[in-house]
Amino acid sequence: MKVEAKLNPTYEEIVDIFNRALSKEAIVNIFAHCRVFYDGRAKSELGPGDRVILIKPDGSFLIHQKEKREPVNWQPPGSSVGLEVKEDKIFLRSIRRKPREILEVELLNVYLISYFQAEDYEELALTGSEAEMADLIFENPSLIEDGFKPLFKEKPIKHGIVDVLGVDKEGNIVILELKRRRADLHAVSQLKRYVEAMREEHEKVRGILVAPSLTSGAKKLLEKEGLEFRKLTPPKRGKSKRGRQKTLFD
Amino acid sequence: MKVEAKLNPTYEEIVDIFNRALSKEAIVNIFAHCRVFYDGRAKSELGPGDRVILIKPDGSFLIHQKEKREPVNWQPPGSSVGLEVKEDKIFLRSIRRKPREILEVELLNVYLISYFQAEDYEELALTGSEAEMADLIFENPSLIEDGFKPLFKEKPIKHGIVDVLGVDKEGNIVILELKRRRADLHAVSQLKRYVEAMREEHEKVRGILVAPSLTSGAKKLLEKEGLEFRKLTPPKRGKSKRGRQKTLFD
DNA sequence: GCCTAGGTCCCGTGG
DNA sequence: CCACGGGGCCTAGGC
Numbered sequence: 079m080k081v082e083a084k085l086n087p088t089y090e091e092i093v094d095i096f097n098r099a100l101s102k103e104a105i106v107n108i109f110a111h112c113r114v115f116y117d118g119r120a121k122s123e124l125g126p127g128d129r130v131i132l133i134k135p136d137g138s139f140l141i142h143q144k145e146k147r148e149p150v151n152w153q154p155p156g157s158s159v160g161l162e163v164k165e166d167k168i169f170l171r172s173i174r175r176k177p178r179e180i181l182e183v184e185l186l187n188v189y190l191i192s193y194f195q196a197e198d199y200e201e202l203a204l205t206g207s208e209a210e211m212a213d214l215i216f217e218n219p220s221l222i223e224d225g226f227k228p229l230f231k232e233k234p235i236k237h238g239i240v241d242v243l244g245v246d247k248e249g250n251i252v253i254l255e256l257k258r259r260r261a262d263l264h265a266v267s268q269l270k271r272y273v274e275a276m277r278e279e280h281e282k283v284r285g286i287l288v289a290p291s292l293t294s295g296a297k298k299l300l301e302k303e304g305l306e307f308r309k310l311t312p313p314k315r316g317k318s319k320r321g322r323q324k325t326l327f328d
Numbered sequence: 329m330k331v332e333a334k335l336n337p338t339y340e341e342i343v344d345i346f347n348r349a350l351s352k353e354a355i356v357n358i359f360a361h362c363r364v365f366y367d368g369r370a371k372s373e374l375g376p377g378d379r380v381i382l383i384k385p386d387g388s389f390l391i392h393q394k395e396k397r398e399p400v401n402w403q404p405p406g407s408s409v410g411l412e413v414k415e416d417k418i419f420l421r422s423i424r425r426k427p428r429e430i431l432e433v434e435l436l437n438v439y440l441i442s443y444f445q446a447e448d449y450e451e452l453a454l455t456g457s458e459a460e461m462a463d464l465i466f467e468n469p470s471l472i473e474d475g476f477k478p479l480f481k482e483k484p485i486k487h488g489i490v491d492v493l494g495v496d497k498e499g500n501i502v503i504l505e506l507k508r509r510r511a512d513l514h515a516v517s518q519l520k521r522y523v524e525a526m527r528e529e530h531e532k533v534r535g536i537l538v539a540p541s542l543t544s545g546a547k548k549l550l551e552k553e554g555l556e557f558r559k560l561t562p563p564k565r566g567k568s569k570r571g572r573q574k575t576l577f578d
Numbered sequence: 579g580c581c582t583a584g585g586t587c588c589c590g591t592g593g
Numbered sequence: 594c595c596a597c598g599g600g601g602c603c604t605a606g607g608c
Contacts, residue, residue, distance in 0.1 A: 081359055081439040083333050105380055105394055107357060109331055119509065119586040120456030121496075121564045127448030130355055130382065137393040144446040145386040147404050148603060149449040151452070153586070154397045175437055176594095179586070189331040190442060194359040196394040200379030202401070206370030208599065232598095237549045238513055239597060242600080259369065263488055263582070267517040268598085293581055299487045299521075313587090314371045369601040405604070426579090433593060458584065482583095484607085489582060508585085512597070518583085543596055553606075 083192035089163055092191055096161045099193035103135035109323025111187040114141055114151045124150060126186055131170070133159055139172045139181060153181045205315045208258045211288065212242055213221065214313050215254070219244070222286065222308055225252065236275035238268070250282040257289035258312040265289070266299045273305065333442035339413055342441055346411045349443035353385035357444065361437040364391055364401045368429025374400060375391045376436055381420070383409055389431060403431045443486070443524065455565045458508045461538065462492055464563050466502070472558055476502065486525035488518070500532040507539035508562040516538070516549045523555065 080263040083099070084091050099106045108131040114124040124141075129150070153159075157174040170183040212231050219226045224283035225247025233243045242254035253276060255261075255269035265287060273285035287300060290311040300307055332348070335339050349356045356504040358381040364374040374391075379400070389403035403409075407424040420433040462481050469476040475497025483493045492504035503526060505511075505519035515537060523535035537550060540561040552558060 081335060083335060083442065086329060105392070105396075107359075107380065109357075109442070109446075113385055114562060115583095116586075117564075120454055120562075122452050122454040122586080124452050126448035127450040128444065128446035129448065130357065130446070132380065132382075132392065133398075134392070138395065138397045139390075140397065142355070142382065142384070142390075143448050144353075144384055145388065145405060146384075146604080147388045147390065147399075147402055148587090149397075152397055152586080154586090170516055177586090186429075190333055190443065192333065192359070192440060193443065194358075194378065194380060194439065195351065196378035196380070198379065199394050200377040202372050202373035202374050203372055204372040204601080206601075218605095232591090234597090237545060239592095257568060259602095260580095263521070264514070264518070267521045268514070270521075271513070271517045280537075295487060295581065312370075314367075366601075372601080398600095398602090402601085404601090427601090452584080456586080482606090483593085485584090489607095491583095510595095514598080545596065 080195045081192065083190060085190050087188055087191050089168060092168065092188055093161060093163065093184070095191050095193065101313075102193070102195045102324060104193040104195040105135065106133040107131070107190075107192045108133075108185075108188060110183075110185050111189070111191040112141075113184045113186065115182040115184075116151050116180070118174065118181075119177055123150065126328055127284050128189075131183065133170075133172075137172070137174075139170075139179075141183065146328075151181060152180065157181075189258075195314045206258065206312045208241070208256050208312065208317060211256045211258060212308060213216075215288070215310075221310060222252075222254065222288065228254075235272060236278065237271055238275070240272050246284065250284050251276055251280050253283065253285045255285070255287050257287070259289070260291045260293060261289035261296050261307075262293045263295050263299060266296050266303070266305065270303055330445045331443065333440060335440050337438055340417060342435075342438055343411060343413065345443065352411075352443070354443035354445040355385065355443045356383040357381070357440075358383075358435075359440040360433075360435050361439070362391075363434045363436065365432040365434075366401050366430070368424065369427055369429075371403065381433065383422075384401045386423070387424075389420075389433075391433065401431060403429065406533060407431075422469050426505075428551075433434075456508065456562045457563065458491070458506050460565060461506045461508060461560060461562045462567065465484050465492060465506075465560075466537070472502075472504065472538065478504075484524060486528065487521055488525070490522050496534065498532075498543060500534050501526055501530050502534045502536060505535070505537050507537070508561075509539070510541045510543060511537050511539035511546050512543045513545050513549060516546050516553070516555065519555055520553055 136155040137157040140149040153172040172181040228244040230243040285305040386405040386430040391398040403422040478494040480493040536553040
């Protein structure tokens with residue numbers, strides 16, 4: 079069976095279904111009243127409450143409360159999960175090596191256990207990333223300024239990796255730091271770090287922050303440091319049939 | 329009912345259960361073969377495949393493939409979800425305002441639809457954060473160095489917010505940048521930004537990066553910039569009954 | 579709302 | 594394995 083679900087399962091049914099799910103490399107889904115303990119890079123405790131538990135065949139382990147996009151506790155891919163019944167208590171335990179981390183869920187009551195032997199061969203096709211900004215600039219350098227010549231993408235330098243490295247029409251070295259969204263102080267610091275590293279070995283180096291907009295603080299720091307800004311919004315390329323927007327927004 | 333689940337539901341059952349879940353402010357969980365379209369800050373498409381869909385009463389919307397900790401597509405809290413049947417097709421649609429983002433799921437086949445009216449009044453108690461490193465330093469300033477006096481936490485300065493600001497026994501201003509994990513180039517740039525801002529208005533300013541360890545690049549840059557490093561690991565405080573570790577690791 | 583920075587960030591990529 | 598930086602980052606805390 080590709081999918082199985084049991085409401086209010088007994089301990090035996092939980093063990094049975096869980097093991098069958100594991101052997102099928104299925105995604106396990108549990109609605110439970112539970113407590114959660116985590117110890118690893120940090121350490122946490124979560125008292126009794128109702129949560130949704132998702133365990134994937136790659137070892138990913140997610141515990142979701144009824145709010146927020148983020149799981150309240152989790153384990154990343156590569157972790158090993160196990161189910162243990164002892165002394166009338168039932169535990170899910172997930173262990174990760176390197177760094178060693180343990181996630182322990184005490185299942186106080188299981189409302190539903192289900193699994194899904196999911197088949198999926200598709201990968202996400204996403205557009206509008208920083209990488210596409212770089213492509214756009216290489217295709218059309220005048221978006222930065224007249225006479226700009228981009229030379230490298232993702233170029234490693236002394237203290238970091240520059241998004242785009244090129245020269246302007248005067249022959250100055252130009253470093254671009256690209257941001258797909260509004261650029262902040264962090265982005266300016268990053269650009270400054272690259273510019274200073276290049277200035278150790280070259281005469282004239284310009285730094286340009288390329289983004290759709292700037293935060294107020296970023297603007298202040300950028301100006302103080304003599305760095306520049308060029309407005310550019312990441313392109314959304316047509317990855318699919320034309321007219322997708324229409325069906326989406328209809 | 330707190331929980332409901334239906335295997336291989338008809339269109340009517342899907343609509344029925346989905347609406348009941350919404351009215352109960354339950355978490356909706358769907359195992360489906362589906363396609364996904366997203367348009368907003370970026371834009372994406374995901375071809376047909378089996379996924380787990382989780383919709384929370386706060387508007388959070390997650391689509392999980394069988395691998396990775398991260399949802400392949402999602403909508404954050406505050407989004408509005410709806411179910412629409414048209415022309416023998418069934419769609420889940422979630423809309424977010426500000427920024428405007430649309431997530432559309434075409435349900436090609438629903439293997440299981442379930443909901444869970446979760447009750448949860450507990451919040452995560454977590455220890456081992458950067459904030460606790462700051463507390464520790466205020467309690468025991470000699471962890472930084474003999475004679476160090478911490479004065480401010482999260483102190484806003486010209487270009488950013490300093491983790492800890494204090495003075496050393498010579499009266500120099502000392503800026504601490506804390507990292508709960510291995511500190512990288514970014515951390516050094518951040519510290520450098522604060523130190524340079526403070527040096528505009530004060531004579532002697534020291535910058536100390538406080539972390540359990542440093543990346544190789546961070547060490548190089550730190551030394552070149554004349555900044556300092558103090559090794560400190562974030563404390564895991566006993567937030568619960570003593571001896572938790574024992575049960576966890578047994 | 580904007581800004582700033584942390585996160586058990588996760589994740590991909592390159593050395 | 595480490596290092597580096599992006600992300601539709603998300604989330605929290607100030608203002």
